[in-house]
Amino acid sequence: MSDDVRELLGKAAEDAGRPGVSTEAVYAKAARVRWRRRAAVSAAAVCAVAAGAFVVPQLSSAPADPQTSSVASLAGGDMPREVALVELLPQDVGTVDEVSFVEIIKHVSPPPDEPPRTGPLDGQYAVRRDGGVGYLSIGVMDAEAVRRKMGGGAPFDDLCKPGNGEPARTDCVREELSGGRVLTIWSDDMDYGDGTPQWGPELTARLVLADGSLLAVRDSTGFEDDSAAGTPQGPLLKTPPLDRAELRELMLRPELLPQK
DSSP states (O other): OOOOHHHHHHHHHHHHHOOOOOOOOHHHHHHHHHHHHHHHHHHHHHHSSSTTTTOOOTTOOOOOSOOOOOHHBTTTBBBBBBHHHHTOOTTTSSSSEEEEHHHHSSOOOOOOOOOOOTTOOOOOOOOTTTEEEEEEEEEOHHHHHHHTTTTTSSSOOOTOOOOOTTOEEEEEEEEGGGOOOEEEEEOOOOOOOOTEEEOOOEEEEEOOOSSSSSOOOOOEEEEEOSSOOOOOOOOSSSSSSSHHHHHHHHHHHGGGGGOO
16 A cells, blocks of 8 residues: 555544534434435345446536535535435445544544544545445545645656556556546555455545645445454445446535535
């Protein structure tokens, strides 16, 4: 795993937290959404979970350029982030709840106070379906933070051509999009030997924007923890919560980016 990936994952874990809910109406909406997701999961056939099996009409025409969104404006306000995120995901993705990687991995409970977030939906989310638990991790790094990380150098180069002795990324696809954006998605088996968190296989995506800011998303089959202090979550999903096409659609949603 490259140093930049490790730093992003560490930042995501440190930023973990749980949102507050301000009204009973929001709780009711969240409950209705979760009920719909549970009903969809119970009716879905296992084969529909395989990569590429979903059809997502509502995400079929993602906007070419970032723009403000009503969902983005609600996230971080009265609407819990998990509810706002569910609105952007396939209908039968599973039951979605915001969680804390600090609590799950480092066994810190309760999790630390929530720090400022760059993106409206930044956070970690558990996705439960078919008896398993996977995760979506979303994080935005502004241009200044990226420059500090890169030591003032150029933004991330072609991630499909790793250097400095890094192993090649599996099934890596790099796209140059409109507006100077670059989207890269690859597969990662997360098998780095003893002494590392026991993550299941995942898809990883990065969107570098024209201003140098970065959106990073992990689409993980789950986390295995055999320690006595571990927080029980559930077995790994057979496939990541989103297939590659669905992850691409999510990466292009303006709701994940800060409003301008």
